[in-house]
Amino acid sequence: MGTYLILIIPILLLSMFVQWKFRTKFSKYSELQLSSGLSGKEVAEQMLHDNNIYDVKILSLEGQLTDHYNPSTRTVNLSTDVYYGRSIAAAAVAAHECGHAVQHAKSYHWLQLRSDMVPIVSISSNLLQWVLLIGVMLIFLSGSPIVLAIGVAGLALVTIFSLITLPVELDASKRALLWLKNTRSVMQTPQENAQAKDALWWAAMTYVVAALGALANLLYYASMLFGRGRD
Numbered sequence: 001m002g003t004y005l006i007l008i009i010p011i012l013l014l015s016m017f018v019q020w021k022f023r024t025k026f027s028k029y030s031e032l033q034l035s036s037g038l039s040g041k042e043v044a045e046q047m048l049h050d051n052n053i054y055d056v057k058i059l060s061l062e063g064q065l066t067d068h069y070n071p072s073t074r075t076v077n078l079s080t081d082v083y084y085g086r087s088i089a090a091a092a093v094a095a096h097e098c099g100h101a102v103q104h105a106k107s108y109h110w111l112q113l114r115s116d117m118v119p120i121v122s123i124s125s126n127l128l129q130w131v132l133l134i135g136v137m138l139i140f141l142s143g144s145p146i147v148l149a150i151g152v153a154g155l156a157l158v159t160i161f162s163l164i165t166l167p168v169e170l171d172a173s174k175r176a177l178l179w180l181k182n183t184r185s186v187m188q189t190p191q192e193n194a195q196a197k198d199a200l201w202w203a204a205m206t207y208v209v210a211a212l213g214a215l216a217n218l219l220y221y222a223s224m225l226f227g228r229g230r231d
Contacts, residue, residue, distance in 0.1 A: 029089035040082040
């Protein structure tokens, strides 16, 4: 357990800080209205149009920070605050999600790989906690490593998924920020672009710490499986 705490506590503290920072930034930039007055939905429509994408629907979704692009249904799903909002944050998030639609249209390989992994990772994630718990009990009670090995394999898959998510999210933000910078009708001042970049940077950091957390878990259980993690 001592090894696990050494691995996970710094990452947990970092994750809490990044989540707090991201929510603080998002709240701040949600209060700053775009000089252009465009809503998140209008920003999304314009970005899709500028990239010659006409088969993607823009939908409003209940909840906060529930924004995502669904490649299987070809929909940009924006939370209510982003869909109707006319703020820096709304424009940045809407452009980011459309960045994923652009990735899809251009057959961005990391997005395709992540999409292919979603079904199996979803199943693995739901069962993983119980498999690892049973595996740890068996390896200490009977010395049998089979169940824990299955759990470690599932955890490795989840970790790979988290790592693949990083370039997908970073690239979507890069596409969004480049488009916003070049489209003066959306963000009309350098300050607005800098604020959008700041918001999306902290959003990206949440994926970084999630990947670090998954990697730390994998290292801990793998070391236990191979006899190096027992205290």
